[in-house]
Amino acid sequence: MNNPFFKNYGPFKIIDLLKDLGLEDYQKFTDHLVYDISDLDNADNTHLTFFHSKKYHSAASKTKASYCVTLKNLSNYLPISCKPICVDNVLSVVSKITSKFYPHAINDNFDSSVKKIEELSLNDNIKYGKNILIGNNVEIGKNCLIGHNTIIEKNVKIGSSCSIGSNVIIRNTVIEDNVSILDGCVIGKKGFGFFPNKLKNLRYPHIGIVIVGENSEIGCGSTIDRGSMSNTVIGTNTYLDNQIHVAHNVKIGNNTIIAGQVGIAGSSIIGNNVKIGGQAGISGHLRIGNNVDIAGGSGVIRSIPDNTKVMGYPAKNIREFLKNNR
Numbered sequence: 001m002n003n004p005f006f007k008n009y010g011p012f013k014i015i016d017l018l019k020d021l022g023l024e025d026y027q028k029f030t031d032h033l034v035y036d037i038s039d040l041d042n043a044d045n046t047h048l049t050f051f052h053s054k055k056y057h058s059a060a061s062k063t064k065a066s067y068c069v070t071l072k073n074l075s076n077y078l079p080i081s082c083k084p085i086c087v088d089n090v091l092s093v094v095s096k097i098t099s100k101f102y103p104h105a106i107n108d109n110f111d112s113s114v115k116k117i118e119e120l121s122l123n124d125n126i127k128y129g130k131n132i133l134i135g136n137n138v139e140i141g142k143n144c145l146i147g148h149n150t151i152i153e154k155n156v157k158i159g160s161s162c163s164i165g166s167n168v169i170i171r172n173t174v175i176e177d178n179v180s181i182l183d184g185c186v187i188g189k190k191g192f193g194f195f196p197n198k199l200k201n202l203r204y205p206h207i208g209i210v211i212v213g214e215n216s217e218i219g220c221g222s223t224i225d226r227g228s229m230s231n232t233v234i235g236t237n238t239y240l241d242n243q244i245h246v247a248h249n250v251k252i253g254n255n256t257i258i259a260g261q262v263g264i265a266g267s268s269i270i271g272n273n274v275k276i277g278g279q280a281g282i283s284g285h286l287r288i289g290n291n292v293d294i295a296g297g298s299g300v301i302r303s304i305p306d307n308t309k310v311m312g313y314p315a316k317n318i319r320e321f322l323k324n325n326r
Helices: 014-020 054-062 072-077 090-101 318-324
Strands: 047-051 067-070 083-086 138-140 156-158 173-175 210-212 232-234 309-311
Touching (some): 072 083
Parallel strands (some): 047 067, 067 083, 138 156, 210 232
């Protein structure tokens, strides 16, 4: 993927990558160079990708990647131009390969590059409170406000006329114009991405960023994780209430309103003009269509088509739910 913040240490010879992983049949591969690792949709013929679940077979059949880490029983879905690398645990191998390309994306230690805002040359139209720290590679547009005790760590671009509240932490994020980030938010940290292991849980790098569209608002105490293999996106004119969690790779469309204490698990896609009531939960890898209403307290465990109203657990059509719960 085109990542503006994490350095790519490629290219690597595919044979060397596989040899380092200890794969027994690595010798059948060539010295062909691989320049990056990417998801099925965004990979090109210089990339390696991965395919670990049959539900992604459509994207797998169209991928432009030259190589794909996958399971043996899924390899037949790949196009002829994409050579399968069959393994027992796809995601574990992908984690190790991604760490080769992006070694600095694994850890999320505090940013030691930060300086007091008074020490920097910023636009005169920026107004700020006390105890503000700014890291390297940070851009802040005109007419912005920054509250007390906020830390804008490295790799952040903030547009014009934005309001950043107090006690906010932001990193690895692009914020477009006229966005409000309210008090206590944490945006751009790594997501909850690891593989359980009896000896030691294996973390995988999060090489994506967070993008917040213009005219949007993020409520107090909300957390938005950066993407792992793609970006986490909040659409234009979308409003998030307080204490909302948006996990890695989530895409939220335009003109969407989400009430307090909603949790959206990783890689789910929320459409445009969606309304989600308070304390609802959205499971991972789902697609929520356009113009969908989800009632408060609902548990969404299946994808929802356009123009639908649902409630309950598991969330179902609101008329069906009310009929069965009179």
